[in-house]
Amino acid sequence: MYKPFITGFAIAGLLLGPVSGLAADEPNDTAAIAEQATVYGLPMVDLYKLMYDQAIDTDGSQFKAPFNTLHNESNVFTPADTSIVTPNSDTPYSELWMDLRAEPLVLCVPAVDKDRYYSVMLTSLYTFNFGYIGSRATGNDAACYAVAGPDWKADAPKGIAKVFQSETEFATALYRTQLFNPGDIDNVRKVQAGYTVEPLSAFLGEAAPAPAPAIDWPEIDDQSAKENPLGYLAFLLQFAPATGPAAVEQPLREKFASIGLEAGKPFPPAGTSDAELAAIQQGVKAARADIANAIKSMGKIENGWSVSTGIQGNRDGYAGNWGLRAAVAVAGLLANDTAEAVYPITNIDIDHNRLDGSKSDYTITFKPGELPPASAFWSVTMYDGKTQHLVPNPIDRYLINAPMLPELTKNADGSLTLYIQKDAPTDPAKKANWLPAPDGPFYVAMRIYWPKQAVLDGDWQPPGIVPHKG
Template sequence: MDTACISRFVTGLICALTFATPSLAQPSYSDQDVSDAYLYIFGRLLVASRQQLDFQEGFEWNEIVHRKPGAVDWPNPNLDVAYSEAWVAVDETSCTIVSVPEIQDRYFTVQLLNGWGETLANINERVFPNKPYGDFAVCLIGAGVDLPADITARIDLPVKTSRLLTRVALGSDWDTADTLQHQFTLRATGSPELPDLPKTPILELTALPGVEAFEAAAAALDSEPDLNPGLEPLAAAARAIGEAVKDPAERERIDEIIRERAFADFAKAGAAIGHGTVSNGWARPATVGVYNIDYLTRTLINYGGIWANIAPEVMYYRASLDGDAARLSGDNTYTLTFSADALPARFARYFWSVIAVDTERFRVLPNPQERYLLNAETNPEYEADGSLTLHFAAEKPEGVPDGNWLPTPSGSLYRLTFRFYGPLDGVSNGTFWPPAVTKVN
């Protein structure tokens, strides 16, 4: 829906809510209008839900939590890195100092996001090539805070609260990654006013919210206004429908539209990750990490891979189907073959990997081998012609090197995510696609 259409929709809707009776026979907003507003606000609710779960777990503002490798519980985790996490609060009187250790020959980044899953900043060698370590002051734009003289850089944010994630590549030396991870620290320069957590539903990916999404719209928007220009009409629409559903008859009608139309629109959009492109059975999003007016892609990525970073940091490809357009299943054996002139390492400055996750909660597949990804550290073997074949099967196929095999348990439907960190060449410019996944039996 373009901005002009959204404006006309919202103007008509607000007028109807002001002047019409609840029993209006011809509502001023269509099923599609309701679906668009639902898919918009759902993206915010996913982040608000994750925030509440974090604080239930014991998070405190401006305190960093260091995770053991693999010990994160959100959709489509990156198991190549050690994560640390925090919720940052700043205001007109206080900044938060992010202390970053000096890291050599190992990928890392500090990512800051807002409450819609939009990336606001990264701290790493790409952004600060001269000195990507030291003390960085995260501040509210315009805050007149006296900072220490030795601050490496000040990073101004348009919001008072943000989600922080650090990623340190594990590589082949996990102990060093763990040591470096624990050297990231946070401290507030003052005593910022701490916000109340949004009172929105705690969501389960296996049960999408119905009309309660609109009932929570005002709380979601009040706690984190959407700052993307062009989306104001959809925010107003979500609020207006939230008011409309206070009428029981309208509540029932809206809930039915959500379940019959919005759920279908969401499922249909998932195949291409919104406005992305599909080739060789792999979907590549049109945008990632920053979304402008593309709220649909933002919601889909928050749903299936929350905390995605921006394209200069990483590019994601996702496959749910094999080369014959059949769903990937642990009951089958598949191969993925890269030619010698198009190996994954060619397209990643830092590292590449592929994981398999289930199709309901998007978590890695449990298996006796406790292997959840393939990458350079699994030491895959190459063919005599220089090509690389990766194998996906419940049992290791005969003659296949151990490092080329990802266990995919029988009875499971799954999807693959291929990551290229530090995208290069065709991954960077969007001309490369992984080869099709080929069913062997």
């Protein structure tokens, strides 16, 4: 889900230094602070929109389930799913939005067949990944884990293998369960049925604490998020206290308060002058432009693919680099740590021309023994370059992945060629390896789950996409 493909980089103007303040040579004015606040807050606003769509707006088309209720996706993502850009279509998802204000939640997982990969990624409102459950992190045995909010303090209760603590009062758990092939979907559903969630008090058989107060959630859509990101940030900060590990942010919060941006208070505040409003908008615009420019050039380029192998998506991993966190969120909200998955992505061919199904057919060939090195599995997925969604096609194929290898045709030398084009190849052997493209611009994302060291070290590189015109 959610499109991650980042590596470390420096972004001019994005204030990537420590959280203690602005760059030394930058004026301490309203526009500059608004720029920094936008860079800092944009990931949180984007995550809030997703949370609003999936857990709050009960009448919305993308609503999944209320807080603290697990929602299992019965099928993989298709072009009909438009709430998320660059969705993953080879692991059915289960989504859980957590309200941790009253008490922790207990997440129990069943024993999962050792050959089936699964993961549960825990992410705070900061968009920090604060923990993992699953094949790589905790193994495939049955166990129960607690997820607690920032103010909860206690030892792990009996029966709880580990307590994960979120720095924010709301958080999300994103479950990925490997699907071997379309006929395997019922087995995936059985695994999903074994995922359970309940309050800690229910797990322990104790009386439940008083419920947390109701919240007047502000409506949000793409337009309102674009127009007033700092207003939403001010709202969200009340659920993200600058305590514990987040106390390092206190100087940053004080700087934001100097332009009236305070937790739980309306922003811009009443009485803000026209000149100050203009400066705020100037800062917001500058931040968005810088992030957009950074995304275009980020990542280590390998045969035309942008490859990231160094992202640890928690607070320590970002180390106050808010520009990097913003770019990760905009390029791929809810990105995995690279230890869990690496995502080469490209929108250019080997000749550095833009991929476009209306102008060319393409191939990508993996030499013998050079398929993506994964301890779990790999996939290659097609996305529309305009919508960033999956591409409708007559065979309902949105990706080619490792479990499909028995169905694919290998070349005489043992290599594997994928045919990337808008029209089906006439050769049946080639059609078996067809990844349908749109009649226009597109990009391709590779996913390598539980990557082997050759990927993380850069010893393995994805092969370039070769154009075949006419």
